[in-house]
Amino acid sequence: MSRTHACPGCGQDDRVQAVPAVYLAGRDAVTSRERNRDGDLRTVTRTVTTGLSDALAPVPGAPAHAIGLLGFLSGFVCVAAFLGWVFVGGGLESGPELGPGSGAVSEPDFSMFGTPEDLGPDLGYLGWVSAGALAVTLLVLFEVRRRRTAFAHLTRGRGRAEELWSQGxxxxxxxxxxxxDVPGEDRAPLTLQRFREKVWEQGGYGELAAVRRAVDPARGRD
Incomplete structure (x- = not known):
């Protein structure tokens, strides 16, 4: 390695590496065999990121939205309530009496199982529960989509950030x-947090660096 890449802190170059190389070296695809809810084995591939690679990221990761859990739960309630309304609340109700010459196909008679009064309370309200849960699910999906769009708009300058980042x-x-040899930047050694601030400011999302601070995994501080 050329001496021009020697660290300005220790003056050595034997352990100096380009930032993109360090970042990519800390991101591995790990494949494992896991069982799903039905007990069947499936192959799952996940990206495992080291703390150093995460600290050197040129752009923040998309935020996790806890509201997504609400959408999942409301979707489950929507389906469960709808099925209960159709197969339990409405499926046992007998239709109108049809004469033999009406030409229409009569609905099946479930009277052998008893009347709805005999089986329990009226479950017609489940239709409203399902409709309400569906409305909540749609609102959550809309909100998650809005937040993702806003985040993509905020980080639209990542190209400029990556240009500076690649020269670290x-x-x-x-x-x-x-x-x-970066115009406007000296060779002074930067902490991981200060490096993140410079790169993210270049991309136009520097304010996120104050919230998502870079932690040095070797020292446990930013």
Whole structure:
């Protein structure tokens, strides 16, 4: 490696590596065999990211929306209530009496199972529960979509951030980053947090760096 990439902190270059290389080296695809809810084995592939790779990310990850859990629950309630309304609340109700010459097909008679009064309370309200849960599910889906669109709009300048990010050099010995021959930037060693602030500010989402602080995995601080 050229001496021009020597760390300005320790003056050595044997443990200096380009930031993109360090970032990619800390992101591995791990494949495992797991059982689903039905007990069947399936192959699942997940991306495992090291703390250092996460700290050097040129763009923040998409935020996790806890509201999505509400949408999942309301969707479950919607389906469960609808099935209960159709097969329990409405399926046992007998239709109008049809004469033999009416030409229409009569609905099946479930009187052998008893009348709805004998079987329990009226479950007609489940139709309203299903409709309400469906409305909540649709609202949650709309809100999640809106938030994702807003996040994509906020990080639309990631190309500029990645251009600066790609010119950073990380010293594994010092745990700092420095730039080489970048206009407007000196060679002073930067903490991971300061490096994140510079890169994310270049992309136009620098305010997120104050919320999602970069933590040095070797030192446990930003």
């Amino acid at each position: 050099w990380y010293c594994h010995r010092c745990g700092t980053v420095h730039f080489e």
